[in-house]
Amino acid sequence: MTRLSELPVTTIKLNNKRMSEQIFEQLCDWIMDGTLRAGQKISEDELADRFGVSRMPVREAVRLLSAKGLVESIPYIGTTVRVLTDHEVREIYLLRSVLEPLASSKAAEYIIDVELEQLQNIQTELEKNAKLPLSLSTSKELYRLNKEFHMCMYAPSRMNTLLKIIDGLWDSIANIRMRIAYTSIYPQQMQHEHRDYIHCLKQRDGETLAQLVKKNLEFHAKQIPSIDKLFEMDQALHQ
Amino acid sequence: MTRLSELPVTTIKLNNKRMSEQIFEQLCDWIMDGTLRAGQKISEDELADRFGVSRMPVREAVRLLSAKGLVESIPYIGTTVRVLTDHEVREIYLLRSVLEPLASSKAAEYIIDVELEQLQNIQTELEKNAKLPLSLSTSKELYRLNKEFHMCMYAPSRMNTLLKIIDGLWDSIANIRMRIAYTSIYPQQMQHEHRDYIHCLKQRDGETLAQLVKKNLEFHAKQIPSIDKLFEMDQALHQ
DNA sequence: CCGGATTTGTTCGTATGTATG
DNA sequence: CCATACATACGAACAAATCCG
Numbered sequence: 071m072t073r074l075s076e077l078p079v080t081t082i083k084l085n086n087k088r089m090s091e092q093i094f095e096q097l098c099d100w101i102m103d104g105t106l107r108a109g110q111k112i113s114e115d116e117l118a119d120r121f122g123v124s125r126m127p128v129r130e131a132v133r134l135l136s137a138k139g140l141v142e143s144i145p146y147i148g149t150t151v152r153v154l155t156d157h158e159v160r161e162i163y164l165l166r167s168v169l170e171p172l173a174s175s176k177a178a179e180y181i182i183d184v185e186l187e188q189l190q191n192i193q194t195e196l197e198k199n200a201k202l203p204l205s206l207s208t209s210k211e212l213y214r215l216n217k218e219f220h221m222c223m224y225a226p227s228r229m230n231t232l233l234k235i236i237d238g239l240w241d242s243i244a245n246i247r248m249r250i251a252y253t254s255i256y257p258q259q260m261q262h263e264h265r266d267y268i269h270c271l272k273q274r275d276g277e278t279l280a281q282l283v284k285k286n287l288e289f290h291a292k293q294i295p296s297i298d299k300l301f302e303m304d305q306a307l308h309q
Numbered sequence: 310m311t312r313l314s315e316l317p318v319t320t321i322k323l324n325n326k327r328m329s330e331q332i333f334e335q336l337c338d339w340i341m342d343g344t345l346r347a348g349q350k351i352s353e354d355e356l357a358d359r360f361g362v363s364r365m366p367v368r369e370a371v372r373l374l375s376a377k378g379l380v381e382s383i384p385y386i387g388t389t390v391r392v393l394t395d396h397e398v399r400e401i402y403l404l405r406s407v408l409e410p411l412a413s414s415k416a417a418e419y420i421i422d423v424e425l426e427q428l429q430n431i432q433t434e435l436e437k438n439a440k441l442p443l444s445l446s447t448s449k450e451l452y453r454l455n456k457e458f459h460m461c462m463y464a465p466s467r468m469n470t471l472l473k474i475i476d477g478l479w480d481s482i483a484n485i486r487m488r489i490a491y492t493s494i495y496p497q498q499m500q501h502e503h504r505d506y507i508h509c510l511k512q513r514d515g516e517t518l519a520q521l522v523k524k525n526l527e528f529h530a531k532q533i534p535s536i537d538k539l540f541e542m543d544q545a546l547h548q
Numbered sequence: 549c550c551g552g553a554t555t556t557g558t559t560c561g562t563a564t565g566t567a568t569g
Numbered sequence: 570c571c572a573t574a575c576a577t578a579c580g581a582a583c584a585a586a587t588c589c590g
Contacts, residue, residue, distance in 0.1 A: 087384070088384050088577095088578070088579095089578075089579075090372075090578085090579095113555080114555080114556075115554095115555070115556090123579080123580085124579060124580040124581070125556090125580085125581095126365075126578080126579060126580070126581095127578080127579070127580095129369075129556090129557090130368075130369065130372055133329075133369055133372060133373060134372060134373075134376055137373055137376040137377065138376065139470070139473070145326070145327050145556075145557080145586085146555075146556055146557075146585080146586045146587055147555090147556085147586090147587070147588095148555070148556075148587095149556095157467070158469065158470065161468045161469070161470055161471065162470060164468075165408075165468075165470060165471060165474075168407060168408070168411060169404075169407070172407060228396070229400045229403075229404075230397065230400070231378070231397065231400055231401055231404060231478070231481070232400065232404060234378070235404075235474055239470070242470070327556095327557070328557080328558075329557090329558095352576080353576080353577070354576070354577090362558080362559085363558060363559045363560070364559090364560090364577090365557085365558060365559070365560095366557085366558070368577085368578085384565080384566095384577075384578080385564075385565045385566055385576075385577055385578075386565090386566065386567090386576085386577080387566095387576070387577075388577095
C-alpha cells in the first residue's frame with residue numbers, strides 16, 4: 071500500500087495566475103484573431119457570463135487591455151476594440167523598424183549557445199507548421215510561433231523594457247497581420263528570413279542581422295494594404 | 310436677453326475621471342517624487358483607507374501601475390514599488406536616445422505655429438521657475454514643466470504610440486531623475502537646451518534637432534550616477 | 549425636457565492563497 | 570506538518586451616469 075505522503079502532488083497549481091490575467095490573455099487572443107472585431111463593443115456583463123465569473127475579473131482584464139492600447143474605454147459609456155488608422159499602422163511599423171534592429175544587434179552580442187538551440191527548435195517547429203495548408207487555425211499557429219521566434223531572438227539582448235515595448239507593438243497589429251498572412255505566401259519567405267537571422271546570430275554578426283531585420287520590416291510594411299483595402303476584403307468575405 | 314440655448318454649458322464634468330484613474334495618478338506621483346520609495350510594499354487596504362475609498366479602485370490603480378512597470382505585483386503576496394537596476398536605467402536612456410530624436414525630427418516636419426507658441430509659453434514658465442532656489446517642491450515643478458515641454462515638443466510628430474512609449478520611459482525613471490536634479494545645476498543647462506530646440510523647430514530643421522536631442526541625452530546618461538551611488542546618497546541624507 | 553432601462557463604477561462581505569509560529 | 574494570521578482575489582448588491590423613448 072502506498073502511503074499518502076509518497077503520492078505525487080495532485081493538486082496542480084493552475085491557479086497560480088489571477089483569473090483576471092487569464093481573461094486578459096483570452097481577450098487579447100480574441101482581439102488578435104478577430105473574434106472580437108475592431109470597433110466592436112465589449113460588454114463586461116456579457117463576458118462575465120460567458121466566462122462564468124463575476125464582472126470584477128473581467129473589468130480588470132479590460133482595464134489592462136486599455137492600458138496596452140488594444141481597447142478604448144470611456145467612463146460610463148463603454149469599451150470598444152481599438153480601431154487603428156492607416157497612419158497608426160504605419161507608425162507602428164516605423165517604430166518596429168527602429169527598435170527590432172536594435173534588439174537584434176544587442177542580442178547577437180550577448181546570445182549564448184543554449185539560446186541559439188532554443189531558437190533553432192522553434193524554427194524547426196515553424197517549418198513543420200508552414201507545410202500545412204493555410205487556414206485560420208494554421209495561420210494563427212504560424213503567427214504565434216513566428217512571434218515566439220522573434221521574441222526569443224531579441225531576448226538575449228537583455229533589454230527587458232525594449233522587449234516589452236516590442237511585444238506591445240506586435241500585439242497591437244496582430245489582427246491586421248494575421249489577416250494578411252491568411253491570404254499570402256508569407257510563410258515561405260518567413261523561413262528564409264529566419265534562417266538568415268540564425269546564421270547571423272551564430273556568427274555573432276549583429277550589424278548584418280540588424281540590417282537584415284530592418285530591410286525585411288521595411289519590405290513588409292510596404293506590403294501591408296491600406297486599412298480601407300482590408301475593410302473591403304472583409305466586406306467581400308461576408309458576401 | 311440671452312436665450313438659454315445660447316449660453317455655454319455650465320455643468321463642467323469634473324467627475325469625468327474614474328476614481329481609479331485619480332488614484333493611479335496620485336500613486337504615480339508618489340512613486341515619482343519618492344513618497345513611495347523603491348522596494349517599499351504597497352498595501353491596498355491601507356491606501357484605500359487613506360483615500361477614503363474602498364479597495365477596488367485602489368486595486369485597479371495598482372494593476373495599472375503594474376502594467377506600466379512602476380510596481381511589481383505577485384498574486385496573494387503583494388505589491389512593491391519597482392526597483393530599477395543600473396542596467397535597466399541605462400537601457401531606458403539608450404531607448405530614449407533612439408526614440409526621442411526620432412520624435413523630434415518628425416515633429417520638426419509637421420509642427421504648426423500654434424504649437425510653437427505653446428512650446429514657447431511652457432519655456433517662459435520654466436525659466437521663471439528655474440530662478441527659484443532649489444528645493445524638493447521646485448525640483449518637482451521643474452521636472453513637471455520639463456516633461457511637459459518635451460512632450461509638447463514631440464507631440465507634433467503625430468506619432469501617438471511613440472509618444473505613449475516615451476511618456477512611459479520618462480515615468481519609469483522619474484524618481485531617479487528628480488533626485489539628481491535636486492542636487493545639480495541642471496536647470497541652467499536645461500534652459501539652453503530648450504532654446505536650441507525651439508530654434509531648430511522654428512527653422513523646421515529636424516536633422517539638427519534630432520542630433521542635438523541625441524547628444525544631450527547621451528551626455529545626461531553619462532552624468533547619471535550608478536544606482537549604488539544614489540543609494541549611498543540616500544543613506545547619507547538619513548543620517 | 550424628463551423618466552425608465554441599461555451599463556458602468558463602487559462598496560462590502562466572503563473565499564482563497566501565502567507566510568509565520 | 571498543522572493551525573493561525575494576514576493580505577489579496579472574487580462575488581453579489583448597491584449607486585451613479587448615460588442613453589433612448
